[in-house]
Amino acid sequence: MATELLASILLLILSLFITLYTGTIRRLWSHPSPSTSSSFKFPKSYPIIGAYFAIYCNRERRVQWLSDMILNSPTSTFVLHRFFGQYQVFTGNPDNVKHILKTHFHLYPKGDLLRDSLHDLLGDGIFNVNGDQWKVQRQVSSHEFNRKSLRKFVETVVEAELRDRLVPMLASAAANRTVLDLQDVLKRFTFDNICNIAFGYDPAYLVPSLPRAEFAEAFEEAVLISSGRLNAILPIMWKLKSFFRIGSERRLGELISQVRGFAGDLIREKNAQLQQAGDDSREEIDILSRYLMSGRFDEDYVIDIIISFIHAGRDTTSAALTWYFWLIAQNPRVEEKILEEVMEASEEMAYEDVKDMVYTHASLCESMRLYPPVPVDTKEAAVDDVLPDGTRVKKGTRVVYHPYAMGRLAKLWGADWPDFKPERWLEMDESTGKWGFAGMDPYAYPVFQAGPRICLGKEMAFLQMKRVVASVTRRFRIVPAFGRKPVYFADLTSKMKGGFPVRIEERMGS
Numbered sequence: 001m002a003t004e005l006l007a008s009i010l011l012l013i014l015s016l017f018i019t020l021y022t023g024t025i026r027r028l029w030s031h032p033s034p035s036t037s038s039s040f041k042f043p044k045s046y047p048i049i050g051a052y053f054a055i056y057c058n059r060e061r062r063v064q065w066l067s068d069m070i071l072n073s074p075t076s077t078f079v080l081h082r083f084f085g086q087y088q089v090f091t092g093n094p095d096n097v098k099h100i101l102k103t104h105f106h107l108y109p110k111g112d113l114l115r116d117s118l119h120d121l122l123g124d125g126i127f128n129v130n131g132d133q134w135k136v137q138r139q140v141s142s143h144e145f146n147r148k149s150l151r152k153f154v155e156t157v158v159e160a161e162l163r164d165r166l167v168p169m170l171a172s173a174a175a176n177r178t179v180l181d182l183q184d185v186l187k188r189f190t191f192d193n194i195c196n197i198a199f200g201y202d203p204a205y206l207v208p209s210l211p212r213a214e215f216a217e218a219f220e221e222a223v224l225i226s227s228g229r230l231n232a233i234l235p236i237m238w239k240l241k242s243f244f245r246i247g248s249e250r251r252l253g254e255l256i257s258q259v260r261g262f263a264g265d266l267i268r269e270k271n272a273q274l275q276q277a278g279d280d281s282r283e284e285i286d287i288l289s290r291y292l293m294s295g296r297f298d299e300d301y302v303i304d305i306i307i308s309f310i311h312a313g314r315d316t317t318s319a320a321l322t323w324y325f326w327l328i329a330q331n332p333r334v335e336e337k338i339l340e341e342v343m344e345a346s347e348e349m350a351y352e353d354v355k356d357m358v359y360t361h362a363s364l365c366e367s368m369r370l371y372p373p374v375p376v377d378t379k380e381a382a383v384d385d386v387l388p389d390g391t392r393v394k395k396g397t398r399v400v401y402h403p404y405a406m407g408r409l410a411k412l413w414g415a416d417w418p419d420f421k422p423e424r425w426l427e428m429d430e431s432t433g434k435w436g437f438a439g440m441d442p443y444a445y446p447v448f449q450a451g452p453r454i455c456l457g458k459e460m461a462f463l464q465m466k467r468v469v470a471s472v473t474r475r476f477r478i479v480p481a482f483g484r485k486p487v488y489f490a491d492l493t494s495k496m497k498g499g500f501p502v503r504i505e506e507r508m509g510s
Contacts, residue, residue, distance in 0.1 A: 040068070040072045042069060042072070042078065043055070043069075043080070045081040048083065048084060049083055050080075050081035050082040050083055050085075050086070050087070051080055051081050051082070052082070052083065052233065055080070055082070055233055056233060059231075059233070060489075061489075062231060062490075063375045063376060063404050063488070063490045063494075064404075064488065066080075066090055066376070066400075066402060066405065067092075067402060067404050067405035067408060069090060070090060070091070070092040070402055070405040070406075070409075071092075071405060071408060071409065075093060075389040075390070075391070076091060076092040076093040076096075076389075076405075076406075076409060076411070077089065077090065077091040077092070077093050077096060077387065077389050077391050078090055079391070082233075083234065086397075087397065088397065088398045088399075088400060089387070089391055089393055089397060089398070089399045089400065090400045090401075090402055090405075091387070091389075091391070091399070091400070091401050091402065092401070092402050092405040092406040092409055093387075093388070093389050094406075094412070094441060094443040094444040095387075095388040095389060095443075096387045096388055096389055096391070096401070097401045097406075097443045097444075097446055097450070098388075098443040098450070098451075099387055099388050100379055100387075100399060100401060101401075101443065101446065101449060101450045101451035101452075101453065102443070102450065102451035102452070104385065105451055105452050105453075106382075107381060107382050107383055107385055108379035108380065108381060108382070108399060109130040109131075109379065109380060109382060110128060110129065110130050110378075110379065110380070111378065111379065111380020111396075111398055112380065113230070113235065113378075113380070113398060114128075114230060114378050114380070114398075115128055115129075117226060117229040117230040117232075117235075117238075118226050118229075118230065120226065120252060120253075120256050121222050121223065121226045121252075121256060121259075121307065121311075122226075122304060122307060122308050122311070123300070123301075123303065123304030123307065123308075124301060124304045125137070125304040125305050125306075125307055125308025125309075126138060126141065126305065126308050126309075127308045127311070127312065128304075128308070134453075136296070137305060138456065140287075140290050140291060140294060141287055141290075141309075141456055142456055143290060144197075144198070144286070144287045144290070145456050145457065145459065145460060149197075150351070150459060150460055150463060151351040152197075153193075153197050153460060153463065153464070154350075154351050154354055154463050154464070154467055155350065155351055157193055157196045157197050158193060158463075158464055158467050158468070159349075159467070161189060161192055161193055161196075161206065162467065162468065162471045165189070165192070165206045165207060166185070166189050166206060166468070166471070166472075167471060167472075167475065168208070169185065169206070169208060170472065170475075170476050170504045171475075171476075171504075171506070172208065173503075173504040174476065174504040174505060174506045175506075177503065178503075179481045179501050179502065179503055180501070180502055180503075180504065181499040181500060181501055181502075182322060182325060182478065182499075182500045182501075182502045183318070183322045183495065183496055183499045183500040184210070184499055185206065185210075186317075186318040186321050186322055187216075187220075187314060187315075187318040188205040188206035188210070188213075188216075189206050189318070189468070190313060190314045190315075190317045190318045190321075190464075191203060191205050191206075191213075191216055191310070191313075191314045192204065192205050192206050193313065193317075193464060194309060194310055194312075194313025194314050195310070197286065197287075197313075197460075198286055198287040198288060198306075198309045198310075198313065199266055199270065199286055199287070199288040199306065199309075200270065200273075200286040200288065200289065201266055201269075201270075203215075203216075214258065214262075215258065215259060215262040216314075218255045218258040218259050218262075219255075219259050219307075219310065219311075221251075221255055222252060222255040222256055222259055223311065223315065223491055223492055224491045225248050225249075225251065225252045225255070226252070226491075226492070227490075227491035227492045228248065228491075230378075230492075259307060260303050260307075263303040263306045263307060264299060264303055266288070266306065267288070267292070267299055267302055267303065267306070270288050270289060270292060271292055274289060274292060274293065287305075287309060288302070288305075288306060291305060311492070312455075312457060313457065315373070315492065315493045316373035316374060316461070316493055317373070317461050317464060317465060319371075319373040319493045319494045319495060320364070320367065320368055320371075320373045320461070320465060321465055321468060321469075322495070322496060322500050323367055323368075323370070323371035323494065323496075324363070324364060324367040324368075324465070324469070325472075325478045325500075325502075326480060326486060326496075326500065327367050327370070327371075327420050328363070328473075328478070329478055329479060329480050330420070331420045334363055334420060334422060335473070335477075337359055337363075337422070338359060338360050338363055338469065338473055339473055339474070341357055341358075341359045341360055342357070342360070342469075342470045342473050342474050343474065345357065345470065347474070349467060349470050349471070351463075354463055354466050354467050354470065355463065357466050357470065358426065358434075358435055358436065358437050359422060359426070359435065360466050360469055360470065361425075361437055361462060361466060362422035362423070362424075362425035362426050362437060363422040363469075364462065364465055364466065364469070365422075365425050365440075365445075366420060366421060366422045366424065366425060367420070368407075368447045369407035369413070369445065369447070370407050370408075370420065371404075371488075371494050372403040372404055372407060372447045372494065373447070373493050373494055374403065374447075374492070374493055374494075375402070375403060375404035375490050375493075375494050376400050376401070376402050376403070376404065376490075377400065377401055377403070377446075377449065378398055378399070378400045379398070379399050379400075379401075380396065380397065380398055380399065381393045381394065381395055381396065381397045381399055382395065383395050387399075401446060403445075403446050403447050404494075406444065406445070406446070407445075412444050425437060425438055425439075425440070426438060442454070448461075474507075475506065475507060476504050476505065476506060476507060477504075477505040477506075477507060478502050478504065479502060479503045479504070479505055480500070480501070480502055481501040481502055481503050482501060486498075486500060
């Protein structure tokens with residue numbers, strides 16, 4: 001008890017010192033809005049502490065501030081100096097991204113800092129491992145993303161969640177003129193979907209009463225604390241708190257215990273189902289069943305895998321859809337074109353109908369250009385290296401590519417990059433007279449990563465999002481219930497601070 005109290009006092013004193021000392025220079029080093037002018041100032045670096053003052057003052061808008069650096073760098077790369085001579089490299093240069101994610105993939109694994117920061121939450125799941133562990137998990141998981149599984153996902157899991165839960169909830173809100181937090185609703189929707197398709201389990205999180213789900217709430221808070229670890233100015237601070245089990249680290253331990261307990265129960269229930277079903281269970285199996293039936297993994301390892309898939313399937317897709325519906329509400333021209341495409345398809349929206357929604361697909365790509373679900377991604381150099389733009393990288397240096405900034409680079413998207421234009425993703429097919437999708441270089445648009453670690457669930461995510469857009473747009477208009485631009489913030493994924501309150505309006509004749 002005395003040790004815990006002493007640690008708390010020391011941390012409090014250090015925090016107060018930092019706050020008071022940096023408060024006097026906050027105005028010098030904080031940049032209130034993105035800038036690409038000649039007057040822009042890069043953060044000044046000092047001996048020992050590096051650019052600590054600027055980092056601290058911009059901690060509440062870290063993603064946007066780092067984006068400013070990239071947008072104002074001639075090479076779209078800059079070096080941020082930290083404590084004791086350490087530094088990080090941030091880049092939005094497609095050549096550098098390709099170097100990191102493909103041509104020199106083996107030299108840029110998940111680093112120790114990232115693994116340490118996220119290990120309590122993600123463990124040795126697919127998003128937090130390298131080498132053979134990653135290869136085995138990717139190989140087993142890939143079976144769930146074939147054409148047959150994708151069709152099943154759209155025509156059964158997503159369709160049922162839309163028909164029985166999301167659409168009735170929106171219809172009720174429209175009839176009663178109530179305000180919904182669409183961000184929360186979409187998280188519930190995607191949580192139900194990922195649990196159904198990956199684990200054969202329905203948590204029924206999206207129901208009219210919007211019940212509290214202890215697991216989902218514990219998971220979200222654990223993500224927030226883990227993200228704070230990863231972005232900590234002084235990682236030693238969270239490590240000390242973890243060692244003494246105090247403050248946020250004590251809370252994280254409680255949350256992780258709750259999350260892993262839920263996952264463990266899910267595994268034991270699934271094992272019992274598999275044993276009871278015998279050989280009949282091998283026809284239609286989910287991701288969890290594949291891992292259990294392989295017999296190669298212990299329970300703790302499978303728990304890591306479950307948690308990783310929940311994070312990927314829930315947080316990224318709901319983040320993408322949240323920002324998408326806000327952008328559509330600001331751009332009625334685009335909404336009208338999406339509605340035209342939706343009305344041309346059958347109301348049942350079979351797999352092929354969803355797949356052929358070219359303009360809707362383009363609008364989703366355009367939305368994720370401006371608001372990528374994962375705004376930054378971190379690697380760590382395994383050896384000394386030189387990036388294609390000439391930036392020198394020492395062994396152990398964190399190298400971060402920045403999709404959020406890349407979506408705002410005029411050199412990649414033109415001077416009209418602020419405009420929401422799905423047409424930039426389309427090209428006319430002269431033989432048919434119809435628009436076709438024109439994909440961007442994945443290293444200029446690494447929203448789903450690229451190279452060997454490209455997202456396995458990319459096509460599944462698009463199918464799910466397009467089905468949601470079609471079902472919602474056909475019948476409803478989403479109207480933001482506030483008169484301001486939402487406040488952007490990010491933990492591991494992009495979010496709207498305080499949620500996304502909306503009113504639902506029925507379309508005439510729907």
